[in-house]
Amino acid sequence: MAELKLPVDEATIRGLKMGDYVELTGRMITGRDAAHKWLIESFREEVAPFMKDTVIYHCGPVVRHDDDGSWSFVAAGPTTSIREEPYQADVICTYGLRGVIGKGGMGRKTLDGLARCGAVYLHAVGGAAQVLARSVKRVERVFMLEEFGVPEALWVIDVERFPVMVTMDSHGGSLHETVEQQSRQKLEELLGLGA
Amino acid sequence: MAEADRYVETFVELVRRAATELPPDVVEALQKAREREQQETLAQRALATILNNVDLAREASLPICQDTGTPVVWIHHPIGVSTRELGSAMVEAVRRATAKQYLRPNAVNTFTGKNTGDGTGRGIPLLHFEEWDSPDIEVRLILKGGGSENVSAQYKLPDSRLGAGRDLEGVRRVVLDALVAAQGKGCAPGVLGICIGGDRVSGFEESKRQLLRPLPDTNPVPELAALEETILTQANTLGVGPMGFGGRTTLIGVKIGVLDRLPACYFVTISYMCWADRRAGVRIAEGGEVTWLS
The missing domain is CATH 3.30.1330 (60s Ribosomal Protein L30; Chain: A;)
Structure with missing residues (x-):
């Protein structure tokens, strides 16, 4: 699997497995702390069509307002996802998201939500703010800019070959759980602890 | 005052270097890591992306990571140089570097939750001073991400x-x-x-x-x-x-x-x-001559 076009259907997403590398092309939306809380407070009809069958990106970008009034992303790496753990599964299932992009992985509640509603967790490379900003070809529109400010607003963006790794799939697989388990085992060995 | 102004411009350049140019020894360590990882693994892909990102940031003089961290600064100074003057020059440099987008506005008022907007705040940048016998001023900086x-x-x-x-x-x-x-x-x-x-x-x-x-x-x-x-x-x-x-x-x-x-x-x-191990240094001689340290 190389390129994944957005919007995407459930069958394609269910075909993805933990450990796959994919590049996303198409329309997605950004959203982090304030956005997730807001999306759950009530159903936001104006935003819903921009979330259906696409992915939400946990990102607080540096954005430039160009002279012609358009916007462009200057630096746009992922932020830590686990803060959205209380909301994420509900946001996925309510709005029909097919995925989440972030870093550091998420917990059990989200993993269950991915399985239930047919979505994946996609890990972008933390700190790779330039590579990722360059994959953002166009800023289509923005929601809640005035209320939330630049980093927390919901930016609708067009991306081209945006590189991500599937670290949590829709079949209960989580690379984060696997790696943590293995490294804890190795630690016990190195410290001569455990059985 | 003119002298303080000269420090400010040198310090802005110091911040720019730290935020946009990863030190050569760190780049080399990341390159070796990429070679060590197995082909076609996520680990190798991540390192390839990281190294590509490092090149792009350097070429465009833009932040390596959007979290430009806390500037933590160590200043060695000769007897008789005002630490207050050096300190306010560094604070002003962080302000200017933020306006130039070398740094993200990264200081939040803990009580109000509002971003101060200019990259500076109480305890930010974090400054350390030490007097020494050399007539030079030496400044070393790391950007420590959240x-x-x-x-x-x-x-x-x-x-x-x-x-x-x-x-x-x-x-x-x-x-x-x-x-x-x-x-x-x-x-x-x-x-x-x-x-x-x-x-x-x-x-x-x-x-x-x-x-x-x-x-x-x-x-x-x-x-x-x-x-x-x-x-x-x-x-x-x-x-x-x-x-x-x-x-x-x-x-x-x-x-x-x-x-x-x-x-x-x-x-x-x-x-x-983090892998974006951002540090930079500068030595300012008594006569004002500037030497960049890695």
Whole structure:
């Protein structure tokens, strides 16, 4: 699997497995702390069509307002996802998201939500703010800019070959759980602890 | 005043270098890590993306990471130079560097939750001063990101859970434990700055100062040099890997310093620095001549 076009259907997403590398092309939306809380407070009809069958990106970008009034992303790496753990599964299932992009992985509640509603967790490379900003070809529109400010607003963006790794799939697989388990085992060995 | 202004422009350039140009020894360590990882793994892809990102940031003079961190600064100055003047020049430099988008506005008022907007705030940038006999001024800077700061840790020995006593073996144990707790969340592969001893404040201060050391240097204390080597080697068998994807590179450096302590206290303090190990230095001679340090 190389390129994944957005919007995407459930069958394609269910075909993805933990450990796959994919590049996303198409329309997605950004959203982090304030956005997730807001999306759950009530159903936001104006935003819903921009979330259906696409992915939400946990990102607080540096954005430039160009002279012609358009916007462009200057630096746009992922932020830590686990803060959205209380909301994420509900946001996925309510709005029909097919995925989440972030870093550091998420917990059990989200993993269950991915399985239930047919979505994946996609890990972008933390700190790779330039590579990722360059994959953002166009800023289509923005929601809640005035209320939330630049980093927390919901930016609708067009991306081209945006590189991500599937670290949590829709079949209960989580690379984060696997790696943590293995490294804890190795630690016990190195410290001569455990059985 | 004119002199203070000259410091400001030099300090802005210092910040620009730190935020946009990764030191050559760090780039080299990341390149070696990419070669060490198996072909076509997520670990190798992550490192390839990281190295590509480092090149793009340098070419465009834009921030390597959008979290441009806390500027932590150490200034050595000769007798008679005002630390207040040097300090306000650094604060002004952070303000200008933020306006130029070398830095993200990264200071939030803790009471109101509002971003100060100019990159400066109470305790930001964090400044340390030390007088020395040289007629030169030397400034060293790291940009310490928030994700890696969140996984930094301080242990108190003995620690019975880990079987860690008050000796270097105890230090090894708690450091490896901290690293497993961090997983990839500090943006691995990272560099550990470690302080053995001191109190809860000086421990963190010294652990951060250790991050100024170039990666290939050797600790002058043979026992500590050996411990740095052991921790680095064992850390890379843990399998956490770049970004926590699994793999052979969890750390690219370990630097350990020691402070004296109270009889009752034995702290081990670990500052985790992300792969974007951003540091820069400058020496300003008495006559104003500027030399950039890596």
